[in-house]
Amino acid sequence: MTLTDAVRRAFAADGALPRAADSFRPRAAQTEMALAVARTIEEGGALVVEAGTGVGKTFSYLVPALLSGDRVLLSTATKTLQDQLFGRDLPRLVEALGLPVRTALLKGRGSYLCLHRMELARRDPGAGDRGIAAALARVEQWAQATRSGDLAELPGLDERSPVIPLVTSTRDNCLGAQCPKFRECHVNRARREALAADVVVVNHHLFFADLAVRESGMAELLPTVRVAVFDEAHQLNETGVQFLGAQLGTGQLLDFTRDLLAAGLQLARGLAPWHEVAAALDRAARELRLVVGRSTAGSRLRWTGAAPEGVPQHAWQDALADVEVACEDAMEALATVSEIAPDFVRLHERAATLAQRSGRFLAEAAPDAVRWVDVGQQLRLVESPLDIAQAVRTKLLKADPPTAKGTDDEPGREPVEQGGRAWIFTSATLGDDARLRWFTEPCGLDDAEVLKVGSPFDYPAQAALYLPRDLPKPNDPGHSPAVARLAAQAAQGLGGRTMVLTTTLRALRGIGEELQRRFQGSMELEVLVQGQWPKRRLIERFREGAGPGRPGCLLVASASFWEGVDVPGDALELVVIDKLPFPPPGDPLVEARSQRLQSQGRNPFNDYFVPEAAVALKQGAGRLIRSETDRGVLVVCDTRLAQMGYGRRLLAAMPPMRRLSSPEEFEEALEALGAARTSAAAA
Structure with missing residues (x-):
């Protein structure tokens, strides 16, 4: 057969x-x-x-x-x-x-407990914090019983917990075969099982x-x-x-500085000027950050010449050269003690990698690659291919x-x-x-x-699409407040069961804050906003919906919630999308891809921006109907979808939902959802 x-x-x-x-x-x-x-x-x-x-x-x-x-x-x-x-x-x-x-499951090393680093964690200055100490104690207790070492198995451990970096390894700080816990290593066991x-x-x-x-x-x-x-x-x-380009972060440099100083003072005190070497590294990393100045956190700076846009060229080059020199000085200090402990061999390799990357970013970018700087509390220098x-x-x-x-x-x-x-x-x-x-x-x-x-779902029967025509334009300051009003009124009628998906963090904050103000102190609706709780907890609370002494939920989210979020049943009946999800035109990677298409004689808007928006819009719309019994309404609060020529192409890419043409039809559709839910509960 x-x-x-x-x-x-x-x-x-x-x-x-x-x-x-x-x-x-x-x-x-x-x-x-x-x-x-x-x-x-x-x-x-x-x-x-x-x-x-x-x-x-x-x-x-x-x-x-x-x-x-x-x-x-x-x-x-x-x-x-x-x-x-x-x-x-x-x-x-x-x-x-x-x-x-x-069968075998294999994740990155950051998902597994590192037994060696867990032992060292008690000596970390951060472990004195009461919350971190309590979480570390839970990890140590769980470590006695776990076979896989996969931290996802530890109940209640927040993925943002500060204890996780203390008890996991990275490619930078893993000691490999020289580790005293090498035989018991959970990462190596997972790899052996994968190979078998x-x-x-x-x-x-x-x-x-x-x-x-x-x-x-x-x-x-x-x-x-x-x-x-x-x-x-x-x-x-x-x-x-x-992963296919190169990255260098000031946070990465500071982490290395901390690890170098800790290892030097614990294992080779007095054998090298550890405080001086660490101070030079720390100073070089911080000076590099200061050269950029007060750029908006979360922004990306174009980097097409010798320095990122808006950054003084000589100051930038000098600061980056200082980073390279500080890393080379660290290599020299570490070379004198490399035979004392495997920790120093690994630290020397890290210093060499950081020096090499600093040198790479001092030189011109590779052909067919784009560079930029991600700005936050720390800097991240990135050189990336345009695609894979x-x-x-x-x-x-x-x-x-x-x-x-x-x-x-x-x-x-x-x-x-x-x-x-x-x-x-x-x-x-x-x-x-x-x-x-x-x-x-x-x-x-x-x-x-x-x-x-195609999908087996009967979209015309199960879902409706509403395109409000009286909203402000997407770039109008009144747009986000108008989206918040629409979502609030609809969610009140549904008893929650509403997800608002935004295309930017600014809209997320604006709409989320407006809705939370509106329902503050009310038991009518609970407004959940991405970033205020861990993602897993937000989704669990949203799925719970209304219950005895518990209001229904309205969730405002962006980015990662556009896909991979599965809420079947009547816990979700309304999805509101604030704007068409076009790529940000000022993003350096988006610009470079657009320029490449232009050089090929193609139209970047038709061949890049519209397909990107079509896929993202389809992903967002896909949150609504997750089973053959789901019912719901999708609202796209962007008048361009109905008014611009490319709107037809975007609509054609979406599931074939029936169209609602007026506010009255929208209200009727929401009322029908409530009636169907009541009828199903009575049956």
Whole structure:
């Protein structure tokens, strides 16, 4: 039996999948995608699939991948999706299909407890804080029982907790094989298990970090994999460019300074002028920050010449040269004590890397790269490629795989033949044209097979779209207050159940503050604003909705809430989008991409800005309908969608919701949602 036949049988009404999900029923779109994945695995090559919300794409790629018997790498967008895939979807299918498959989860080192750094944490000056000390005690207690060391397993640990940097390692401060806890190391155990497994679940950040530095275990893992699947693939390009360039941060320099001083005074006091070396590093980092001045926090400064825009050239060059000299002086001091402890060897390597990067940023930028400076309390100097196309073509699709290395516990597996490897890329949103060029061009997948399968949801019956025509223009100061009034009135009628998605942090603050003022002290609605609580807690509270003694919720959010947020059922019935999500035209990376298109004789607005907005708008709209029983209304508070010619293209990219043409129809639709909810509760 061929793989295609086995997959078709698994997706039949009397196949194996009903045992994996009680709610499973055959869907033509899901089966079509699964068969395309199966053919690609059989023949090799690259397949790009846009699968609409509700298709069930996870089963569509997992079933053929598991039935193939090949070694599989699965990469997702976030650690949360990794945990869901590894902890829920994979075990269900492995059991339902009756396969003897070994699975493993592999994250970046920052996700795992570092036993060596946990021991050192008690001596850290920050550990004297009562809150940090209490969190550290919880980590130490949990450390006695955990097998994986994955901090996601520790209940109640806030992802923003200041104790996390104290008990995890980075590539910079990890001691590697010289670490006294090397044998018990959770990171190394996770890598060994990944090398021994048949199916390995990673995330895009880890994948590209390793592609850039060959340090996270993928260099050994990838050559032995025949099937690689990238879910939520729409994030690949933006994730990849973060790792395929170069970065240097003043925060990174200050962290190194702190580690150098601590190690020097603890392990080699009096053997080198540690205070002087650390003071020079600290001064150089702070002077570099001061040269930039009081630029708006969160802004990006263009950097097309010898210095960033608005920064004095000579002062900038001198400050950057001082950083390089301070790093070289640190290297000299560390070289004199390198034999005393492995900590000094690693610190010397860090100093060399920082010196090299300083020198790189003193020189001209690489061709086909863009530079900028991210400004906050610290500075981050960035040089980035414009996309990942060349890296995908040369390092993935056409590169000869190196020989796989073995470990103490698992002999090396033979690398697969590159020509037979299958690459699967899938997401609910990959473009607004038939060839999905928004995704395939920057990812170097122009020759890949492309498939689009539509959502099974009945959008005209389940959802409505309202475009208010009497709102101020998007750049008008009165726009955000008007959006807040509309959202407040609608949310009052629904008893909450409303999510407002903004395109900028300024709008997030303006709309959020206005709504919180409006409902302050009221038990009618609770206004949740991104940034005021951890994301996980915000989503959990929003899903809870109204209850005894608890008001309904109105959530105002930006950025990361436009995608990956799943609130099925009647906890979410209204999504309000403040403006069309065009890329910020003043962003240096956006400018560089636009200039490249112009140099090719193409129109940046039509070929870049509109497709970017179409994909982002589709992602935001996708928060509304998450199951076949959901009902809701989407409001886009941007008059350009109805008035400008490109609005038709953006509307065509969105789910085919029925249109509401007046405020009266909008009110009627909201009332209908409430009536349907009441009727369902009575039944």
